Amino acid sequence: MQHQNGISKQNTKPRGTILLVDDDPAILFIISRFLQKHSYQTTSVTRAENALELVRTTNFDLVACDINMPGMNGLEFLNALKRVDPGLASVVITGSGSVTMAVKAMQSGALGFVTKPFTEEELLDSIETAIQQARLVRETTTFKLYAPMLEGASGALLRALEAKDQNTQGHSQRVADISQHLAHRLGLNQEEMVQIFFGAMFHDIGKIGIPDTILQKTEPLTPEEEQEIRKHTQIGAKIIGTVEKLAMAANVILHHHERYDGKGYPSGLGGEEIPIGSRIVAVVDTYQELISGHINNKAKTSEEALAEIRKVSGTQLDPKIVELFLEFLPQLDTR
Structure with a gap:
């Protein structure tokens, strides 16, 4: 008919x-x-x-x-x-x-x-x-x-995630835009920039597989809940990894919570063992989380957030990318 x-x-x-x-x-x-x-x-x-x-x-x-x-x-x-x-x-x-x-x-x-x-x-x-x-x-x-x-x-999955976790609304797009800008400043090629953009855009997509009770909790997470929410990197990498041409983006997602000192997750990678895209996303994501109030439920000013970023440079975050981020921050629309 x-x-x-x-x-x-x-x-x-x-x-x-x-x-x-x-x-x-x-x-x-x-x-x-x-x-x-x-x-x-x-x-x-x-x-x-x-x-x-x-x-x-x-x-x-x-x-x-x-x-x-x-x-x-x-x-x-x-x-x-x-x-x-x-x-x-x-x-x-x-x-x-x-x-x-x-x-x-x-x-x-x-x-x-x-x-x-x-x-x-x-x-x-x-x-x-x-x-x-x-x-x-x-x-x-x-x-x-x-x-x-x-x-x-x-954007289908992003809209589904935003409906599930209100804290993510607009966050992924901002992280993606700034991450791509930093990738360009680092002299990465076009293919790498595209992959990093998509990895940043979908960096939190794995949270779609995390229970609402954990995502929406305002009190500190229990150790068990912390372990559960850490699974979002692996879930996200698995989802995006189903797209044949986005293997590098999936790897960016998998490792964006690694720490420069090797104390992060899921693999405990350190320094330049961590994919460059993941190190970029980690810096931008941390800054955006701080100014939006997703960390400790209290939004920080840009100056306060930058002070926090400097404190963890060389331990949590790649100091070279932090330096580049601080240098070009005035040119970036981070909100």
Whole structure:
């Protein structure tokens, strides 16, 4: 079954064209009406096989699909979609909000992950973000080089983590931006800078596998809880490591809580044994945690945070990267 829906008469130019794929006509109707209200043009189909045929003959800005469908399921559809139109943005709408399902959707190329029941704001945000990401990729001259990487490194898991742990909102993006800047200042090549950017962006993604009771606890953690939260580096590395082209980024994530003196975790690496990306992220992450109040629940001023950074330079943090960070801090938008 296929239905094509226009947009409101007040807005004759659509914001984008969206293909909706769900075996439930009622869901299709609700989503279509909502998107039409926001000036999107939609086409709705109930079978993934029919959707693929449409993609071959029609230009869409985004495809939003269910996971559990008869015949070809959502993950199979997404993998087939990559072969038909690898640059087309896609968002998954599913009743399963598990980490496993999110990882599978990411591996299949989804740029958004919306769990039923969802709010209109959540759906709209996911769709708009995915369309913007896909357009940016298409407009970038390095598309052919980085498309395989970008199709896996979506913001879907970050949004899921931010919903789980409010302290992470905006934190990952700031750490990623500043880490990439420092990597450039260190003279690293483009591939290394891209990998460090993604490693920094997803450095805390493993917290999605940590119980809410620990993440949201305001009192000091027990030794058992501390051991549990330390697992987030390994969980995060495992999640991002499923993306073939992000092996170095996964390693950045795994070791970003190592200490320069060898007393960190998970491997007890020290000095230059620690990957350069992990040493960069450690400095930036520590500063951002201090000024945001994530450490000891009290936000420090920039001056207070820098004093703390200097205290742990050479023990917790790489002194060369600390020196570079302090040198270029006035040029950086750290908040």
